[in-house]
Amino acid sequence: MSLVKLYDTTLRDGTQAEDISLLVEDKVRIARKLDELGIQYIEGGWPGSNPKDVAFFKDIKKEKLRQAKIAAFGSTRRAKVTPDKDNNIVTLIKAEADAITIFGKTWDFHVREALRISLEENLELIYDSLEYLKKHAPEVFYDAEHFFDGYKANPDYAIKTLKAAEEANVDCIILCDTNGGTMPFEVAEIIKAVKEQIKTPLGIHAHNDSECAVANSLHAVDLGIVQVQGTINGFGERCGNANLCSIIPALKVKMAKECISDEQMRHLRELSRFVYELANISPDKHQAYVGNSAFAHKGGVHVSAIQRHPETYEHMRPELVGNCTRVLVSDLSGRSNILAKAEEFNINLDSKDPVTLEILDNIKEMENRGYQFEGAEASFELLMMKALGTHRKFFTVLGFRVIDEKRGEDQKPLAEATIMVRVGGKVEHTAAEGSGPVNALDNAIRKALEKFYPKLKEVKLLDYKVRVLPAGQGTASSTRVLIESGDRHTRWGTVGVSDNIIDASYQALIDSIDFKLHKSEEQE
Numbered sequence: 236m237s238l239v240k241l242y243d244t245t246l247r248d249g250t251q252a253e254d255i256s257l258l259v260e261d262k263v264r265i266a267r268k269l270d271e272l273g274i275q276y277i278e279g280g281w282p283g284s285n286p287k288d289v290a291f292f293k294d295i296k297k298e299k300l301r302q303a304k305i306a307a308f309g310s311t312r313r314a315k316v317t318p319d320k321d322n323n324i325v326t327l328i329k330a331e332a333d334a335i336t337i338f339g340k341t342w343d344f345h346v347r348e349a350l351r352i353s354l355e356e357n358l359e360l361i362y363d364s365l366e367y368l369k370k371h372a373p374e375v376f377y378d379a380e381h382f383f384d385g386y387k388a389n390p391d392y393a394i395k396t397l398k399a400a401e402e403a404n405v406d407c408i409i410l411c412d413t414n415g416g417t418m419p420f421e422v423a424e425i426i427k428a429v430k431e432q433i434k435t436p437l438g439i440h441a442h443n444d445s446e447c448a449v450a451n452s453l454h455a456v457d458l459g460i461v462q463v464q465g466t467i468n469g470f471g472e473r474c475g476n477a478n479l480c481s482i483i484p485a486l487k488v489k490m491a492k493e494c495i496s497d498e499q500m501r502h503l504r505e506l507s508r509f510v511y512e513l514a515n516i517s518p519d520k521h522q523a524y525v526g527n528s529a530f531a532h533k534g535g536v537h538v539s540a541i542q543r544h545p546e547t548y549e550h551m552r553p554e555l556v557g558n559c560t561r562v563l564v565s566d567l568s569g570r571s572n573i574l575a576k577a578e579e580f581n582i583n584l585d586s587k588d589p590v591t592l593e594i595l596d597n598i599k600e601m602e603n604r605g606y607q608f609e610g611a612e613a614s615f616e617l618l619m620m621k622a623l624g625t626h627r628k629f630f631t632v633l634g635f636r637v638i639d640e641k642r643g644e645d646q647k648p649l650a651e652a653t654i655m656v657r658v659g660g661k662v663e664h665t666a667a668e669g670s671g672p673v674n675a676l677d678n679a680i681r682k683a684l685e686k687f688y689p690k691l692k693e694v695k696l697l698d699y700k701v702r703v704l705p706a707g708q709g710t711a712s713s714t715r716v717l718i719e720s721g722d723r724h725t726r727w728g729t730v731g732v733s734d735n736i737i738d739a740s741y742q743a744l745i746d747s748i749d750f751k752l753h754k755s756e757e758q759e
């Protein structure tokens with residue numbers, strides 16, 4: 236297997252994405268994880284840009300990375316100053332990184348319009364910036380910005396810029412699709428032409444503005460490119476960069492190109508989620524390879540087939556990237572979905588058992604009323620237990636009342652809930668306040684039940700989603716509430732539907748508590 240080197244720019248180009256900003260500590264934590272994953276180069280930032288990036292290069296030196304090299308990023312020197320006097324170049328060297336990457340202009344249009352210098356002067360900028368850096372850094376890479384657009388506009392000039400970098404003896408020339416508009420067939424044609432004229436090892440840095448960044452990067456590797464730049468989860472300027480979470484498994488599984496070990500790749504999903512978490516961005520469920528839905532099967536026909544052989548509807552084994560097969564339950568389910576779920580919950584169910592059909596019919600009828608079990612597997616498991624007669628009634632709610640009161644225009648509203656529950660022979664009547672009516676109700680339910688079941692103290696409400704469902708013919712619109720709860724060990728989802736938002740929330744809250752009590756009992 237030939238080796239492709241991965242160059243991660245999450246900490247530099249990734250942070251150029253709208254809504255993404257990382258603290259120095261976050262950057263160091265991500266760098267550690269990238270190193271563990273086996274990424275060969277980690278671009279830490281642009282030290283000439285801001286003090287945070289300067290601090291990163293200082294702090295990362297204290298880390299004992301296993302194998303990754305840290306790269307510092309910047310640009311060619313400014314016109315009219317020599318490299319040794321150019322603040323950006325001097326700062327790059329001071330960062331004392333293992334490698335330095337600078338970008339320079341390839342596109343004649345950019346030279347004229349953005350830099351406003353002559354084409355000849357730009358070639359000098361490229362050559363002497365790189366030649367100077369080569370004397371001061373162990374490895375120097377050249378990002379040929381807008382290479383593909385530049386080549387299309389003026390191929391002779393674009394090649395001249397690469398030759399200037401080659402003459403300066405750089406270690407790798409990276410062809411950049413900076414505006415992300417190049418098509419895969421153009422990439423192939425242009426790289427072939429470049430390879431006839433440039434002998435320096437080549438890399439690719441593709442943006443995703445036309446959704447082709449991953450395809451372009453893979454095409455480039457197929458044509459012999461040895462360095463692939465990208466970011467975790469595809470974060471990056473505008474529509475993002477080539478997504479390394481897709482590139483890595485494609486290289487290894489589909490193209491037999493070595494880049495990280497099999498064991499390292501099993502941590503890819505974990506790393507993807509770690510970066511989402513630190514960037515404070517919700518993970519994209521539908522993300523290829525590592526997303527929650529990447530191997531989630533909903534249609535009954537699909538579920539029936541994957542149970543016979545997973546490859547019928549899975550392009551590769553999810554475990555290779557640390558993901559897993561999931562079966563969803565909905566009104567598109569068949570008996571196979573119900574049986575798969577039963578197996579997941581360790582429930583013995585036979586496809587010929589009338590209960591299987593009863594559960595299936597029940598689900599379809601409830602989904603028709605607005606329930607959705609895809610994100611509410613705990614409610615579904617409770618429903619199964621009820622159908623099978625294994626559900627235990629831990630408590631009975633005898634009634635509740637919720638009051639939401641505002642005492643003046645500039646006063647905050649106050650919410651209070653009272654609830655009456657019976658556990659065994661005892662009746663408990665409790666009141667609690669909350670930041671809103673649902674929170675007050677949640678507090679009151681727990682306060683009433685925690686006395687009997689102290690384990691409920693562990694339960695936290697992690698997410699609360701409300702969706703107003705459109706009215707059907709002759710009916711009022713109703714509300715669906717999805718709640719995600721969790722304890723120290725796990726998370727679970729529950730659902731409630733009603734034309735009253737408090738009632739819908741109540742159903743989801745009660746299911747959450749009921750589920751926790753069943754699971755605690757099973758564990759004991």
Ligand SMILES: CC(=O)SCCNC(=O)CCNC(=O)[C@H](O)C(C)(C)COP(=O)(O)OP(=O)(O)OC[C@H]1O[C@@H](n2cnc3c(N)ncnc32)[C@H](O)[C@@H]1OP(=O)(O)O
Nearest residue numbers: 281283284285310311312313338339340349350380413472
């Ligand atoms: C394709 C890419 O993604 S490249 C990376 C882009 N990332 C960033 O821009 C984030 C970090 N940038 C920054 O912090 C700032 O832009 C800085 C510190 C680099 C520069 O700030 P300023 O000096 O205030 O300049 P400003 O940002 O307004 O304009 C960019 C300058 O860089 C110059 N420039 C652009 N590309 C190059 C290049 N390859 N070589 C040399 N100079 C360049 C422009 O001509 C302009 O200089 P001028 O105004 O003197 O003509």
Ligand SMILES: CC(=O)C(=O)O
Nearest residue numbers: 338378380381411413
């Ligand atoms: C260098 C870089 O980030 C680009 O060309 O997109």
